[in-house]
Amino acid sequence: MSTMTEQATQVYAVFIRATPEQVWDAITKPEFTTKYFHGTKIESSFEPGTPYLSVAGDRDETVVDGEIVESDPPRMLRHTWRALYDPETAEEPHSRVTWEIEAQEGGVTKLTVTHDQLEAAPKTAESVAGGWSYVLSGLKTLLETGKPLSTESM
Amino acid sequence: MTDDDRIFRALADPTRRHLLDRLFERDGRTLTELESELEMTRFGVMKHLRVLEEAGLVLTRRSGREKLHYLNPVPIRLIHDRWIDKYRERQVSALADLKSELEDTA
Numbered sequence: 001m002s003t004m005t006e007q008a009t010q011v012y013a014v015f016i017r018a019t020p021e022q023v024w025d026a027i028t029k030p031e032f033t034t035k036y037f038h039g040t041k042i043e044s045s046f047e048p049g050t051p052y053l054s055v056a057g058d059r060d061e062t063v064v065d066g067e068i069v070e071s072d073p074p075r076m077l078r079h080t081w082r083a084l085y086d087p088e089t090a091e092e093p094h095s096r097v098t099w100e101i102e103a104q105e106g107g108v109t110k111l112t113v114t115h116d117q118l119e120a121a122p123k124t125a126e127s128v129a130g131g132w133s134y135v136l137s138g139l140k141t142l143l144e145t146g147k148p149l150s151t152e153s154m
Numbered sequence: 155m156t157d158d159d160r161i162f163r164a165l166a167d168p169t170r171r172h173l174l175d176r177l178f179e180r181d182g183r184t185l186t187e188l189e190s191e192l193e194m195t196r197f198g199v200m201k202h203l204r205v206l207e208e209a210g211l212v213l214t215r216r217s218g219r220e221k222l223h224y225l226n227p228v229p230i231r232l233i234h235d236r237w238i239d240k241y242r243e244r245q246v247s248a249l250a251d252l253k254s255e256l257e258d259t260a
Contacts, residue, residue, distance in 0.1 A: 009182055011213045011224040014232075015157065112213070133231035140232070149235060 009116040010129060014136045015108050018143040020101045023109050024074035026139055027099055035148040036138030038131075040064075044079075046071045052079040066094060076100050081115070083124050092121035111136065157210070158236070161229045164209035169194065170202050174211060177225035184220050 016023060026032040030041035034057050043053040046068055054064035066080035077099040083089035096117040102110045113132055118125040138149045155163075164170055173188060189199045203223065206212040213224045 009215075009224070011181075011215060011226060012228050013210060013213055013226050014228045015210065114215075133227045136228050137231045137235055141235070 008119045008125070009114065010118070010125070010132065011112065011114050012132045012136055013110060013112040014140050015104065015110055016140045016143050017107060018109055019107075020074040020103050020109050022143055023101050023111055023139075024077075026143055027077060028073075032142065036142050037135055038063075044068060046073075046077070052081075056085075066097075069096070074101055081124075083127060086123070086127060088123045089121070089127055092124050095121045095124055111139070157229070158233065160209040161211065161233055164205050164211055167202065167205075169198075170206055173199075173202060173206060174225060177212065177223060181224050182215075182217075182222040184222060188223065 018026075026036075028042065028044070028046060030043065033040060033042045033054075037054065039057045040054045040063055041057055043055055044051060048068050048070060050068050052064075052066040052068050053062050055061065056063050063083070063085040065082050065084060068077075068079045070076065070078040079097055080094040081097045082092065082094045094117075095115060098112075098114045098116070100110075100112040100114070102112075104110050113136065115125075115128055115132065141147065141149045165174075169192065172192070176188060176191060177183060185196065185199065185203065188203070189196050192199055203212060207214065210229045211226055213226045215222050215224065
């Protein structure tokens, strides 16, 4: 997705055959996030004002930091986001990520991720543009099959 | 109709693919903006956008009085994971089998 221009607001959505509680757990529990979020563990108490950290599983390195803005389980989670995995994105100000979870008919849950406040963080916008699709596709596969997406075989 | 059917149906139309490409270039556009680049009535563009929305390929957000359209690439990723990766893997393993067979008989 390297040709995509940076967007100040990015919106992603996926329908998952799971309950809102299961989706909430997949977002907030490290044993799930390691299986679909580039192998990273989430670390947070999810209390507003406390840190939101994403830690690379194998080397205890914080790759994303932020702060919980709002938490309403199992409906909504909002936190700030600064990507530390790249020196260029690490210098940019925090942007904001909102997870919205809505039950739909037929045992399906809609998960919407809005990544906004990226106006002053063009490198971050470019970096996450391809990543969110991969993460949400992996989250769906994990919840529906119990298995992580097979990693690239080539 | 399954989710996959809706996505393939949405992608089967050149105008709708054009709209996705426009949003890929720049997201968060209004109907008026999207319409201005097409030789089509406002109603026609709305109809195409509705098909894209139903397939989950376009998401809308209200911003004041405006309705902004965003490209949602996740369904395309799902199609990729379900329909492309799988067959590519088989092709690769077939080539690998052929290579070992040729090398064994050589």
